[in-house]
Amino acid sequence: MKAIVPVAPADPAAAPQPDPPDRVDASFLESLVGYSARRAAVTTMAAVVEQLTPFELRPVDFSVLSLVARNPGITSRQLCQALEVLPPNLVGIVGALQKRGLVERRPHPLDRRAASLCLTAAGERLTADAERAVAQSDAEIARRLPADESRTLLRLLRALYR
Amino acid sequence: MKAIVPVAPADPAAAPQPDPPDRVDASFLESLVGYSARRAAVTTMAAVVEQLTPFELRPVDFSVLSLVARNPGITSRQLCQALEVLPPNLVGIVGALQKRGLVERRPHPLDRRAASLCLTAAGERLTADAERAVAQSDAEIARRLPADESRTLLRLLRALYR
DNA sequence: TATTGTTATACTCTATAACTATA
């Protein structure tokens, strides 16, 4: 609750010069789902970035590896749709992972335009290690939540983006 | 549930070429709070961007205006801390809002290095209108949530980023 | 000496247009 600003007693010509707030009120912004989701995403992704640094992976690289690991033979187009990445931006991502010997492109059995993406043995190992690190860090973050409401949070977030 | 891949009967030398998945399994990524928060943030922010387009405001411009409206006399540094924007990046944001006649810089009463930011009358009007539009759109998005769990979601998100 | 605000700049992320090879 904010105190009523006292009227200047002596100088009616002066503009009502507000004193700078000692405490910033962000309650309106924080009442917005969009603002809060964005802030929470920035915070949690910072932890993910940190976890992935030793693997020399960005979050999007990690997402690609994880999807390829669980969906061997997946195409670039399917990756683009699943991750909401535009095709031109995926080219470099997959290309770099391939150059590092983590991902392989095999001929697609049904469509000669497409490539079937698979992990190499090294890719499998790196992905498993990175998934362990990220999952652990994520569980750490989720411990900020009261009791075990992380499943509630996941359910509500999914309702927003699906 | 995934069917077991049948072993190729005739050619043992062929690498086990997986058929491309017809449905992408993203369940691991979706079990991560970070991934889900990011996806939800992207979805909800897209709606905010759309709402703000007629006002010629980006989300960060809107956030600045809203904070200045509710915290008259706020400084750039306080804005930076509240919104997690780096000082060099705020300069242009506030400068553009000032150039549009929405924000005023007044001399800070206690610190001659700083400026006290206030909205002009036009800024007050635009901010009020934009806040109405964004709040309504946000409530629309929140209706994707079951029952009225939007307050639960806000509480859990805040626990993550505070 | 530390902090507020600023300039210049580099780096990353995201988006668009246009092309090829194939369906």
Add this chain to the structure above:
DNA sequence: TATAGTTATAGAGTATAACAATA
């Protein structure tokens, strides 16, 4: 004609270093 993948490129967003003025 439509789609998968690619190239080139533009624009937005984010980050660091260095500086002036003031505390």
